[in-house]
Amino acid sequence: MKSVCETNMMSISGKDIGTVALEHFPRLIRLRKRLLDARPAICVERARLFTEYFLSNGFDKAKPVMRQANALAYTLDNIPTPIFEDELIVGSTTRHRLGVPLFPEFTGMTIFPELPTINRRDHDPVSIEDSEIDLLANKIFPFWRDINVHEYVRREGNNPFSFQVFERLVFYINSKSNGISHIIPDYSSVVHRGLQHIIDEAAIHESKAGCSDAVEFYRAVQVSLKAVIRLALRYSQACRDRASEEAPSRRDELLEIAAFLERVPARPAATLHEALQAVWITQTALHQENTNAALSFGRLDQYLYPLYKNDVANGIIDDMRACELIGSFFVKMGDHTILTPRAAHKLLGGASTDQAITLGGMKPDGSDGVNELTFVMLKAMELLSLREPNVGARWHISTDPQYMSALIKTIHRTGAAPALYNDEEVTAALTQNAVSLEDARDYGIVGCVETISAGRTMGMTGAILFNLASVLELTLNDGIHPQSGTRIGPKTGALSRFSSYDEFIEAFKEQLGHLAGLAVDGNNRFAEAHAILHPTPLLSSLIEGTFASGKDVTRGGAKYNSSGVAIVGLADVTDSLSALKHLVFSPRPLVTPDELSAALKNNYNGYDRARSLLLNKAPKYGTDDPAADRIAASLVELIHGVFTRYQNPRSGRYHVGYWSMTMHAGVFAYVGALPNGRLKGTPLASGATPVSGVAVKGPTASLASTSALNSAYMANCIANNHKFSRSMFAQPGKIVLFEKLVESYFRMGGMQVQFNIHDKQTLLDARDNPDNYRDLLVRVSGYSAYFCDLSRQMQDEIIDRTEDVI
Amino acid sequence: MNYMKHVSSSFASSQDGTPSVPRTFVGSLRDSFLLHITIISIALIFRIFHLISRRFRNATDSFDSIYQFRSGHSVRRLIFSNNRIATRSGPCPSPDFEIHFIDLLGTLAYIAKYPNDPITLIMENKIVQIGNLYYLYRFGYYCGLCESIIGNLGHRRSVVVGITRSKETK
Numbered sequence: 022m023k024s025v026c027e028t029n030m031m032s033i034s035g036k037d038i039g040t041v042a043l044e045h046f047p048r049l050i051r052l053r054k055r056l057l058d059a060r061p062a063i064c065v066e067r068a069r070l071f072t073e074y075f076l077s078n079g080f081d082k083a084k085p086v087m088r089q090a091n092a093l094a095y096t097l098d099n100i101p102t103p104i105f106e107d108e109l110i111v112g113s114t115t116r117h118r119l120g121v122p123l124f125p126e127f128t129g130m131t132i133f134p135e136l137p138t139i140n141r142r143d144h145d146p147v148s149i150e151d152s153e154i155d156l157l158a159n160k161i162f163p164f165w166r167d168i169n170v171h172e173y174v175r176r177e178g179n180n181p182f183s184f185q186v187f188e189r190l191v192f193y194i195n196s197k198s199n200g201i202s203h204i205i206p207d208y209s210s211v212v213h214r215g216l217q218h219i220i221d222e223a224a225i226h227e228s229k230a231g232c233s234d235a236v237e238f239y240r241a242v243q244v245s246l247k248a249v250i251r252l253a254l255r256y257s258q259a260c261r262d263r264a265s266e267e268a269p270s271r272r273d274e275l276l277e278i279a280a281f282l283e284r285v286p287a288r289p290a291a292t293l294h295e296a297l298q299a300v301w302i303t304q305t306a307l308h309q310e311n312t313n314a315a316l317s318f319g320r321l322d323q324y325l326y327p328l329y330k331n332d333v334a335n336g337i338i339d340d341m342r343a344c345e346l347i348g349s350f351f352v353k354m355g356d357h358t359i360l361t362p363r364a365a366h367k368l369l370g371g372a373s374t375d376q377a378i379t380l381g382g383m384k385p386d387g388s389d390g391v392n393e394l395t396f397v398m399l400k401a402m403e404l405l406s407l408r409e410p411n412v413g414a415r416w417h418i419s420t421d422p423q424y425m426s427a428l429i430k431t432i433h434r435t436g437a438a439p440a441l442y443n444d445e446e447v448t449a450a451l452t453q454n455a456v457s458l459e460d461a462r463d464y465g466i467v468g469c470v471e472t473i474s475a476g477r478t479m480g481m482t483g484a485i486l487f488n489l490a491s492v493l494e495l496t497l498n499d500g501i502h503p504q505s506g507t508r509i510g511p512k513t514g515a516l517s518r519f520s521s522y523d524e525f526i527e528a529f530k531e532q533l534g535h536l537a538g539l540a541v542d543g544n545n546r547f548a549e550a551h552a553i554l555h556p557t558p559l560l561s562s563l564i565e566g567t568f569a570s571g572k573d574v575t576r577g578g579a580k581y582n583s584s585g586v587a588i589v590g591l592a593d594v595t596d597s598l599s600a601l602k603h604l605v606f607s608p609r610p611l612v613t614p615d616e617l618s619a620a621l622k623n624n625y626n627g628y629d630r631a632r633s634l635l636l637n638k639a640p641k642y643g644t645d646d647p648a649a650d651r652i653a654a655s656l657v658e659l660i661h662g663v664f665t666r667y668q669n670p671r672s673g674r675y676h677v678g679y680w681s682m683t684m685h686a687g688v689f690a691y692v693g694a695l696p697n698g699r700l701k702g703t704p705l706a707s708g709a710t711p712v713s714g715v716a717v718k719g720p721t722a723s724l725a726s727t728s729a730l731n732s733a734y735m736a737n738c739i740a741n742n743h744k745f746s747r748s749m750f751a752q753p754g755k756i757v758l759f760e761k762l763v764e765s766y767f768r769m770g771g772m773q774v775q776f777n778i779h780d781k782q783t784l785l786d787a788r789d790n791p792d793n794y795r796d797l798l799v800r801v802s803g804y805s806a807y808f809c810d811l812s813r814q815m816q817d818e819i820i821d822r823t824e825d826v827i
Numbered sequence: 828m829n830y831m832k833h834v835s836s837s838f839a840s841s842q843d844g845t846p847s848v849p850r851t852f853v854g855s856l857r858d859s860f861l862l863h864i865t866i867i868s869i870a871l872i873f874r875i876f877h878l879i880s881r882r883f884r885n886a887t888d889s890f891d892s893i894y895q896f897r898s899g900h901s902v903r904r905l906i907f908s909n910n911r912i913a914t915r916s917g918p919c920p921s922p923d924f925e926i927h928f929i930d931l932l933g934t935l936a937y938i939a940k941y942p943n944d945p946i947t948l949i950m951e952n953k954i955v956q957i958g959n960l961y962y963l964y965r966f967g968y969y970c971g972l973c974e975s976i977i978g979n980l981g982h983r984r985s986v987v988v989g990i991t992r993s994k995e996t997k
Contacts, residue, residue, distance in 0.1 A: 130960070130961060130964050131946060131960075131964065133961075133964035133965065133967065133968050134943040134944065134945060134963075134964050134966075134967025134968050134970065134971050135943055135944070135967075135971060136968060136971060137943070137968070137971040137972045137974065137975035138943060138971050138974055138975050138978070141978070151882075155882070155885065155886075158886055158965075158968055159885060159886060162961070162964075162965075165961075166959065166961040167959070167961075169961075171960065172959050172960065172961065175959065176959070180957070188949065188956070189949070189950075189952070190949070190950050191950070191952075362944070362946055363941065363944045363946075363947065364944060364946035364947040364949075364950055365946070367950075504952045505929055505952040505955070506929075688950055691950065691951070691952075
């Protein structure tokens with residue numbers, strides 16, 4: 022069998038990489054179709070088993086880590102083990118092909134009101150049986166009434182103000198209410214050491230541990246990991262049982278998988294197939310312990326490469342088979358989805374579970390990590406074009422030009438993925454935030470776009486979603502939230518009272534500091550609640566640092582302990598401040614503070630002249646105008662400074678980033694009219710991207726503005742969204758120009774960039790005829806999503822994004 | 828904490844700014860009337876479903892709690908106690924859950940369309956809540972059950988009509 026090792030990186034088993042098509046993989050076609058056709062169904066098994074365990078054994082407050090380990094073990098020992106047709110990688114997050122697990126201890130209860138009608142709701146209908154609804158309503162949810170983390174924070178903090186502000190949702194969101202997520206387990210250890218090795222290591226630590234908390238932790242780790250091994254053995258038996266009913270070819274496959282599962286994940290994987298199986302079965306176990314959000318795989322092409330290389334050298338697989346295995350693994354990643362109440366459709370409509378994988382980039386020693394498996398994975402991702410996994414590809418100055426070319430072609434073909442990251446900038450941002458150089462180079466993408474040192478960071482990168490436009494709105498209204506008439510911030514004076522831009526900025530800083538303080542207070546309270554109510558021993562066993570410290574990750578056991586902040590509304594606030602500086606508080610104002618105040622109150626109704634001036638006369642972020650870029654850069658520095666004043670309860674820093682998922686078009690868009698001419702309720706700009714329609718000088722100027730932001734202040738990374746029309750690429754040479762544009766952006770210091778390559782007409786047609794575009798993949802402001810699953814607002818925001826021309 | 832020095836400890840009672848819908852005497856009177864009528868109607872509807880639906884009975888029986896609803900100075904309670912559903916005027920010192928209507932008309936318009944979507948009411952600043960959200964969600968669940976039962980009745984009727992029509996066609 023021929024491999025890319027023997028030919029070159031642009032081929033798969035001797036076929037030109039461009040000519041390998043999905044038609045070469047009938048199994049992948051079938052798996053993909055079944056996944057896309059599946060209607061999501063709520064699976065209550067995980068919630069039922071956890072509840073059952075605690076009802077029988079009590080909710081032991083004295084030994085929380087062991088309590089959680091025992092409950093998890095009970096769940097893993099009893100959870101169904103379905104085997105679906107054609108699978109090469111078995112293990113299922115739920116009992117359904119496309120299931121929705123429930124986490125009543127986190128935000129699972131938000132779906133409670135909709136359960137009776139969720140089968141037929143207009144957005145994202147989800148199947149559930151009446152008996153399951155009754156079980157949830159009459160047994161499961163009542164049990165968790167007082168011991169879910171949300172209620173714990175409210176009750177123990179005597180309904181703290183930070184919590185009340187969070188519950189309004191428009192100012193900031195404390196995502197930890199939704200559980201521990203946005204993390205990369207050390208899957209390299211699962212593959213290369215095996216769980217039994219980790220169990221043995223925990224036992225040694227236990228025998229040497231000095232304090233009872235550490236002893237409890239090491240024991241809990243062993244209980245959890247042993248349960249994962251038993252789960253694998255149950256799946257092995259399920260494969261054997263199923264094999265007896267199957268035709269010979271499928272029977273052999275299932276028996277082979279059954280044999281794998283008797284070895285992995287207990288012992289080190291011997292082949293690529295075993296390794297993928299070990300990783301996936303562990304992932305499904307982790308999803309019983311923690312919410313299914315952004316549990317990411319890290320540098321898959323790096324830690325699987327030795328096994329791939331070995332398999333190829335021994336003639337066990339060729340690249341076509343590797344592609345099929347990887348493709349099967351990618352399809353499995355989509356076997357579960359998140360549950361969102363109707364209200365959250367605006368918030369998270371169409372959201373994936375954000376399981377990210379990272380391709381390419383530097384190795385810890387600084388050399389290039391791109392290998393043949395990187396290309397195979399890129400190809401599998403392109404062929405499937407599914408929203409999972411969320412693929413992030415790393416670039417650095419010495420990146421192989423063939424790899425860069427392949428990335429650009431893949432983006433063009435999929436129209437959305439992968440997102441691209443600049444190693445130099447990301448590594449610099451992490452090292453300036455207390456991560457060692459080697460660990461920083463070993464970063465992985467987690468969730469949407471965030472970057473953390475893989476396998477050693479308890480990062481909770483989406484811990485705080487923060488609406489910067491709300492800060493501006495509070496500054497404009499003396500600290501009062503105009504929609505509810507409620508005082509949120511300090512009294513800093515009404516707009517008409519400010520006599521200069523500097524005075525206004527001082528007020529803005531005060532409001533920012535105040536709201537950031539509230540958001541941090543809320544997050545820290547949730548973090549403390551997790552340490553008490555929901556330690557996570559299985560996840561902890563796969564994060565570096567916990568064995569040395571003898572602590573669960575919720576208690577600061579990881580090597581790195583940051584918390585992530587995602588700022589939404591950077592461009593709108595930059596343009597608004599620019600308008601205030603240059604048009605309102607200028608020596609010869611074109612709009613007076615009183616006029617602006619009245620215009621904002623009236624959502625610019627009757628103030629067309631003022632709006633026109635604000636929209637057109639002030640310098641804008643995204644036009645490479647130094648006046649606006651300076652404001653954006655100073656904002657980024659200011660926000661970094663504000664959040665780095667605080668520590669989380671694990672003594673970690675707050676890392677600030679600029680990405681927005683769908684928040685900019687969802688709940689955060691509930692802010693009123695802004696001084697940049699934006700109308701009330703219309704979408705804010707996504708991520709770190711300029712306001713739509715503003716970047717009229719083209720993509721080079723727009724990218725120059727974004728690259729002027731100091732990456733050191735953006736350790737939680739950015740989402741820089743750009744859109745091209747597909748038909749533009751029909752012109753010769755455009756793909757090469759596209760590649761040059763990206764390289765130039767990175768050489769200028771750009772940190773991250775992602776693209777949508779679709780014709781406007783296609784998007785409009787998809788909006789109106791969703792059945793014809795079920796698998797149309799788009800990039801939101803972070804993750805990839807199926808366009809038709811998005812809320813109408815989010816669809817329109819993507820359609821209206823500035824269309825770049827090169 | 829010093830960054831909280833400017834704000835009151837209670838979100839619901841800190842409306843020292845200008846509400847989006849200024850309250851007039853007539854407006855207050857109207858809202859007070861609507862509040863009482865709405866809660867009495869909800870209690871009545873729940874009692875009817877308690878009578879006719881075993882599923883609704885199973886969900887409400889053994890659930891004891893007091894919901895308190897406020898609009899301006901008007902207060903009305905909805906009480907689940909001893910397998911009965913009742914409503915009373917006036918406040919009680921320790922309700923399990925309290926809802927302040929900021930925009931009562933808007934709330935009514937929304938729940939007429941989506942009776943079991945309380946989170947949107949919070950997001951759109953139509954209500955402010957105090958208490959364990961479990962109670963709000965459970966209340967929404969009861970509304971959802973009613974909607975579902977009505978929907979099923981409608982579905983059954985349409986099945987009957989469908990059969991009748993098909994017979995007529997034959």
